[in-house]
Each structure stands twice: as C-alpha cells, then as structure tokens.
Amino acid sequence: MKKKIIAIIVAIVLIIPVSSGWYEFLLDNFFDAKLASSTQLKFRKISDTEVEVTGYESDLDEKITIPEKIQIGLDIYKVTSIGKEAFSWCIRLTSINIPESLTSIGASAFLGCGSLTSIKIPDGVTSIGASAFLGCSSLTSINIPKGVTSIGKEAFSWCIRLTSINIPESLTSIGYKAFYGCSSLNSIKIPEGVTSIGASAFYRCSSLTSINIPESLTSIGAFAFSVCSNLTSIDIPEGVTSIGEEAFRYCSNLEIVIDNSENNVEVGELAFEGCKSVKWLK
Numbered sequence: 001m002k003k004k005i006i007a008i009i010v011a012i013v014l015i016i017p018v019s020s021g022w023y024e025f026l027l028d029n030f031f032d033a034k035l036a037s038s039t040q041l042k043f044r045k046i047s048d049t050e051v052e053v054t055g056y057e058s059d060l061d062e063k064i065t066i067p068e069k070i071q072i073g074l075d076i077y078k079v080t081s082i083g084k085e086a087f088s089w090c091i092r093l094t095s096i097n098i099p100e101s102l103t104s105i106g107a108s109a110f111l112g113c114g115s116l117t118s119i120k121i122p123d124g125v126t127s128i129g130a131s132a133f134l135g136c137s138s139l140t141s142i143n144i145p146k147g148v149t150s151i152g153k154e155a156f157s158w159c160i161r162l163t164s165i166n167i168p169e170s171l172t173s174i175g176y177k178a179f180y181g182c183s184s185l186n187s188i189k190i191p192e193g194v195t196s197i198g199a200s201a202f203y204r205c206s207s208l209t210s211i212n213i214p215e216s217l218t219s220i221g222a223f224a225f226s227v228c229s230n231l232t233s234i235d236i237p238e239g240v241t242s243i244g245e246e247a248f249r250y251c252s253n254l255e256i257v258i259d260n261s262e263n264n265v266e267v268g269e270l271a272f273e274g275c276k277s278v279k280w281l282k
Contacts, residue, residue: 052081059090068099082109105132146170151178174201192216197224220247242266249273
C-alpha cells in the first residue's frame with residue numbers, strides 16, 4: 001500500500017511543479033534511511049511526535065536494531081524511549097543497536113538477557129531505570145552517558161562478567177543494589193558529585209580491588225561493600241557522616257582510613273566487622 005502511495009506522489013511531483021519544501025517533506029518522510037514502517041518491534045505513542053519501544057514480537061533473534069523514526073499510518077514519530085520490560089528475557093539477544101534519539105531506558109528493559117555481550121548507550125540518555133540490565137550475565141563492559149544523574153536500584157545486579165564500567169561526572173547517586181553480585185568487577189571510579197552510595201550497591205563484588213570515594217559523598221548505605229573480599233584499601237573523606245550497618249563487613253583484606261572522628265560519624269552495627277583495620281584521623 002505504501003509503495004502505491006509513493007508512486008502516486010512521485011507521479012504528481014513529475015507532472016505538477018511544487019515548492020522545495022515539498023521535496024524536503026518527501027525526503028524526510030518517505031526516503032529516510034533511519035525511518036522504519038515495518039518491524040517486529042512494538043511501540044506506544046508517548047506524545048504527538050514520540051514513541052516508546054514496548055516489546056518485540058520474537059525472542060529468537062540474536063541481533064536487533066531499533067530505528068530512529070517509525071511511521072504509523074501517515075505520521076512520523078521519533079523513538080525516544082525503551083519501555084518497561086521491553087526486551088526482558090530475550091535470552092538469545094547478543095547485541096542491539098540503539099538510535100541516538102533515545103533519552104531513557106525503562107525499568108527491567110533488558111532483564112534476564114543473559115546472552116547480551118555489549119551495548120552502546122547513546123549520549124542523549126539521561127535515565128536508566130531500576131533492574132534495567134539485571135541478570136545480563138554476559139555483559140563485560142558498559143559506558144554510562146554523561147547526562148545520566150542516577151543509576152536505578154538493581155540496574156546492573158548480577159552482571160557477573162562485568163569487569164569495567166565508566167561512570168559519568170553527572171552522576172549524583174548510586175542506587176540500592178546497583179552493582180550487587182558483579183563478581184568480576186575489579187575497579188570503579190566514583191566521580192565527584194556523587195553524594196550517596198545506596199544499600200548493597202557493591203555487595204559481593206568479590207573481584208573489586210580498589211575504589212575511590214569522592215569528597216562530595218555524605219552517606220554509605222548498609223551492606224554497600226559487604227563481602228568485597230579483595231578490596232585492600234579505602235579512604236573515606238570528612239564529608240561522610242553516615243555509614244550503614246555492615247557496610248564493609250567481611251572485607252577481610254581491607255584497611256580503612258576515615259578523615260574524621262568517631263563522634264562526627266553515625267556508624268551502623270557491624271559496619272567494619274571482619275575488616276583488617278580501621279583508622280580514624282581525628
């Protein structure tokens with residue numbers, strides 16, 4: 001049907017003189033390489049000009065490409081969001097191409113995609129939802145775009161092959177269980193600007209050997225670094241006034257230096273249980 005419509009329009013253009021704006025309309029809407037009108041992807045309109053990917057009609061494909069634009073009827077929409085559980089449990093999915101138009105990745109968007117080995121998140125993304133990549137056990141590295149301000153709870157939990165992650169300076173908080181059980185993660189640099197590390201954020205990151213704590217940090221949640229058995233040293237800045245229960249429990253090789261006095265920091269029960277040493281500088 002679309003081919004017939006295009007044929008008719010082209011015939012009219014050849015017969016009737018039209019303005020340059022009309023030619024631009026044709027190029028933008030009928031001959032756009034980034035435009036898709038037929039796809040196994042499912043979409044939902046979220047505004048007059050934008051759509052969200054809500055699902056995929058097959059869980060057998062290994063590679064998926066999300067278009068930048070989609071045609072619904074005679075209207076053109078920009079793809080700006082991957083919705084909740086859109087690709088959850090696509091267990092054969094190994095790679096996915098995401099358009100630069102994307103701004104958000106919803107909760108559980110790639111939950112349980114155990115074969116997904118790599119993903120490039122576009123710079124325009126500002127939000128990564130809870131459990132977005134939970135259980136992506138083949139994912140080895142990921143870059144978080146510079147516009148993201150928070151990492152949702154359990155966003156990368158149980159990504160057991162994840163060895164490195166780049167965190168942008170725009171980040172202000174790391175959520176509950178954000179990297180829980182990432183047993184291959186060996187180092188991480190938390191940028192200045194982060195004010196809180198959520199409960200169990202790095203629980204059982206048993207390969208983690210070093211981590212820097214920024215001066216901006218004020219709180220470390222309960223169990224945040226529990227059972228990080230290869231972590232050897234950590235300097236906690238003066239601005240940290242709260243350390244949750246069991247925050248560093250069973251970090252048997254860890255030497256902790258705290259740039260404060262015990263009277264100024266609220267320390268939870270068993271926060272340093274099993275650590276090699278704890279030194280207060282004031």
